[in-house]
Amino acid sequence: MKPVPVLLAALSLLLPTPAAAQKAYNVIDWKAPATLSTYLLQQMHGQYDQRRAAWSQATQSAEQMRTYQDSARARFRRVLGPLPPRTPLKARVTGTLARTGFRIEKVIYESTPNHHVTANLYVPDGKGKRPAVLLFCGHEQESKATESYQKTAILFARNGFLVLVIDPISQGERMQLTDAAGKPLTRGGTTEHTLLNAQAALLGRTVPAAQLWDNVRGLDYLLTRREVDAERIGCLGNSGGATQTAYFLGFDDRVKVAALCSYVAAGERNLELTGPADGCVMLPGAGAAGLDLTEYPLIFAPKPLLLLAARYDFVDYTSMEATHQELQQAYRLLGQPEQIGMFTYDDGHGISQPKREAAVTWFRKFLLQDATPVREPNLATLPEKELWCTATGQVNTAFRQEVTLTQIYAEEAKKLGQARASLTAEQLRAQVQQQLQLAPTSPTVAEVKEETTVKGIAWQKLLLRRAGEPPLPLLLALPAGGTAPQRVVIMLSDGGKNTLADSYAYIQGYLQQQTAVVLSDLRGLGETTDPAAFNDPKYYNHEYRPALLSLHLGRPLLRQRVTDILTVLDWAGSKTGLQGKPQEVHATGLVGVAALHAAVLTERISRLELRQAPTSFQDMLREPTRKDTYSWVLPGVLRRYDLPQLRQALGPRLVEEK
Numbered sequence: 274m275k276p277v278p279v280l281l282a283a284l285s286l287l288l289p290t291p292a293a294a295q296k297a298y299n300v301i302d303w304k305a306p307a308t309l310s311t312y313l314l315q316q317m318h319g320q321y322d323q324r325r326a327a328w329s330q331a332t333q334s335a336e337q338m339r340t341y342q343d344s345a346r347a348r349f350r351r352v353l354g355p356l357p358p359r360t361p362l363k364a365r366v367t368g369t370l371a372r373t374g375f376r377i378e379k380v381i382y383e384s385t386p387n388h389h390v391t392a393n394l395y396v397p398d399g400k401g402k403r404p405a406v407l408l409f410c411g412h413e414q415e416s417k418a419t420e421s422y423q424k425t426a427i428l429f430a431r432n433g434f435l436v437l438v439i440d441p442i443s444q445g446e447r448m449q450l451t452d453a454a455g456k457p458l459t460r461g462g463t464t465e466h467t468l469l470n471a472q473a474a475l476l477g478r479t480v481p482a483a484q485l486w487d488n489v490r491g492l493d494y495l496l497t498r499r500e501v502d503a504e505r506i507g508c509l510g511n512s513g514g515a516t517q518t519a520y521f522l523g524f525d526d527r528v529k530v531a532a533l534c535s536y537v538a539a540g541e542r543n544l545e546l547t548g549p550a551d552g553c554v555m556l557p558g559a560g561a562a563g564l565d566l567t568e569y570p571l572i573f574a575p576k577p578l579l580l581l582a583a584r585y586d587f588v589d590y591t592s593m594e595a596t597h598q599e600l601q602q603a604y605r606l607l608g609q610p611e612q613i614g615m616f617t618y619d620d621g622h623g624i625s626q627p628k629r630e631a632a633v634t635w636f637r638k639f640l641l642q643d644a645t646p647v648r649e650p651n652l653a654t655l656p657e658k659e660l661w662c663t664a665t666g667q668v669n670t671a672f673r674q675e676v677t678l679t680q681i682y683a684e685e686a687k688k689l690g691q692a693r694a695s696l697t698a699e700q701l702r703a704q705v706q707q708q709l710q711l712a713p714t715s716p717t718v719a720e721v722k723e724e725t726t727v728k729g730i731a732w733q734k735l736l737l738r739r740a741g742e743p744p745l746p747l748l749l750a751l752p753a754g755g756t757a758p759q760r761v762v763i764m765l766s767d768g769g770k771n772t773l774a775d776s777y778a779y780i781q782g783y784l785q786q787q788t789a790v791v792l793s794d795l796r797g798l799g800e801t802t803d804p805a806a807f808n809d810p811k812y813y814n815h816e817y818r819p820a821l822l823s824l825h826l827g828r829p830l831l832r833q834r835v836t837d838i839l840t841v842l843d844w845a846g847s848k849t850g851l852q853g854k855p856q857e858v859h860a861t862g863l864v865g866v867a868a869l870h871a872a873v874l875t876e877r878i879s880r881l882e883l884r885q886a887p888t889s890f891q892d893m894l895r896e897p898t899r900k901d902t903y904s905w906v907l908p909g910v911l912r913r914y915d916l917p918q919l920r921q922a923l924g925p926r927l928v929e930e931k
Contacts, residue, residue: 297725298771300734300746301800308804309797312743313822314545317560320826321541324563328599335606342603346572348562349523354478356486357385364494366394367662370655374398375430377655379662380437384490387676391446391662392439392491393417395430396500404505404640405435405495407488407528409521411512411535411623412463412553416445418657421511425629427652432633433641435501439491441517441553442484442678443469446663449677450897455670458898459813466553467812471902472682474824475890476689477909480553483678485520492527504529505640509632511535511581511624512588516554519569522578530639531573532632534581534624535588539825540566542592557908561827566592567599574600575609577639581628582617590617612639683894686911690891693914698873698922704913705873709832715740717844719747728777730784737793739840746800747841748774748792750784751850758789760855760879761845765838767862769799789851795837795864797830813900820903831905834867835874842877855879860886866905869919872926883929889916 301307331341364382378394397403406429413419417438426436440447443465450458450465459465470480495501509532510518516538522531537543539559543566556564570578578600582593597615604613616631624632630647638644663671696704722734730750737745748770752758762783764773770792774780783790794800797819811817816830823830838858845851857880860868865886872878890910893902920927 297727298732298734298748298774299800300722300736300748301744302722306804307744307801309743309801309819310803310822312796313819313826316826316828317541317544317822320560320563321565324565327563328567332602332606335608338603338606342572342574345564345568346523348564349520349569349572352479352556352558352562352564353485353520353524354473354482356482356489359490359493360386362490362494362497364497370659372427375427377660379660380494381662382490382494384487385676385681387672387674388678388681389447389668389672389675390439390487390491391417391668392437393426393660393662394498395426395434395436395438397430397433397435401500402502403433403435403500404507404636405437405498405501406507406509406636407492407495407521408436408438409488409508409510409514409517410438410441410444411510411514412444414444414462415657416440416447418445418655418660420654421624421629423654423660424626424649424652425509425511425624425632427654428629428633428647428649429636432637432647434507434633434636435495435498437491437495439488441513442466442480442487443553446661446667446671448667448669449679451667451669453670455665455667463553464812467555467814467817468897468902469678469682470553470555471906472679472893472897474557474906474908475893475911476682476685477912478682479556480678481516481520481556484517484553485524488517488521489525492525496527503527507531507636507640509534509636512537512622513553519566522573523569528573528576530577530636531570532579532581532635533570534628534632535583535586535622536566536580536593536596537588538566538569540592542589542595544822544825555821555824557824557829558827560825566596570596570600571603574603575607575612577612577635578614579632579635580615581624581631582615583620583622583625583628584617585620586622588622679894679897683891686891686894689911690915693918696914696918696922701914701918701922702873705870705919708907708910708913709835709870709874711832711836711839711874712741714836714839714843717840717847719844719848720744727774730774730777730780732774737840737844742836742840743796743801745796745837745840746770746794747844750780750790752784752787752789756787758851758854759787760857761789761791761851762857762859763791763793763838763841763845765793765795765858765860765864765868767798767864769794769802771799789845789854791841791845793837793841795834795867797834798864813898814903815901816904820906824903824906824908829907830903831867831870831907834864835870838867838871839875842871842875846877857882860884863887863901863904866916869916869923872923873919879926881923881927883927886929887916891915 362382368379370377443462507530508528511534515533515536618627633647720736733749859882861884865883872881
């Protein structure tokens, strides 16, 4: 049977669908938009219900709390991803600034070979060993040069502490995505974090793990200094730096005292109120692992820990209170109730003067045995350029052999590809099944809504329902005159079914060839698109909120859409008049990746036509600023297979237009 020319379909996707036609094609008649985010939030609350039950059990005794701590540590390290081996730091001091009562040393070290970390070390005047503090910066682009971080470091230094202030990845002098002149290719560090975390996820890695390793090596450097007392190490951070601190506390037991200011992490209430934070916070699968704000610092208990909070912070204050209350329960059970504290001030996000004073007082109490309240005098800070550790202000231009995270990930992907064994079709199918971890399917129920005729095409509107999954809007057109269809074509597009339904001549061509045409909105597309997310994209992603929520749940968006395709196939294969007919899938855009996976999983797809689909998961590594990458991220997928293998496995069943 001669296929309808695909050019018409491709062109039709470039044309807007009239508003009247859009409404005519709509299946869902609910008053509120049927967004995917609503479903995902419900799934998230279900996961955290299980977490609350486990927490309730843990609070029954000290022994059960310690068991819960051990479990939290294991779960955290599992979702964190692998860490590199220790390699030579090659640390050097590139300059020194003399200040009143202390000096600032400009430090550079390599956390991994040719991957440089820039930091400022504040060293108090005087001799002898002193306590030392790691200070992790929030998302300010100036990073270690931010006024509040300079003042925090100075206040600690004036009170007898060495302080190492580290530039995080994608901030300060450590932008990863730059042009040859060192100019950032994105709009800021949070965007870089997010794009880099998508790349890392493909390898089963995370940007938080990369940041953690930079910080671990920072502590390694501190302990090489003769001025540092290794038994008196503290750690604190603000905002994203507080998240770094929380992760650090869950990993490195060399820290004795800590503080979290404006603590941000991917937890239940924060995700519900403000949506997913940027990529330096996101740990795929953290929700499925039952990790909330409490779990990371809980691993540190019962060592002294102070929470610094603000009632008018955009970070939900009640979440901080709830975290404090749970930590109080744990510290009481573990016999050290006085070693958990919370300081609240009536201001906003950030480590303001009252919080700095509270933090230094807390550290002095436990590391210097002096609880005298600290007061901050007027403190003079320096311009960013004076604190540069490199000559150019960016490691990418200061070091000819600098290796960025993108290069690290690309090299690992290349090695994995070279080492990947050739798989039979059955072996590849097993790999895809293991990767996606699809849940057993439940029966599909089709709810018939109504019929509508547009430009001579009669459409049946249906809503497919499957227990535990969101409903799928679907349009069905059958050949005219009661002619029995000889095949079924299921059409999918990133723009949703309405963009396809408006291609009248294209659809009629199939109907005239005795073909039943099925148009479906996969979840989060078409009628179930989250309007707010689509109209206000974040970090180069139109689907940022649902995609990140999905990763948090341990259910990547791609995996969910494969489930939807299988649901449509199940329905079509059981519908009277369509049973036993060859089923084709035609997919345009990113949904083509989901269609590829579905076609490998089931031979019910007799033919797969792809248009404008990504060629490889490694496209994300080759194009770091590529848009909408989170729509098709699968954590760890490159350790199993890549898209060319899926294409090859389909053989003549696959037809593709670029």
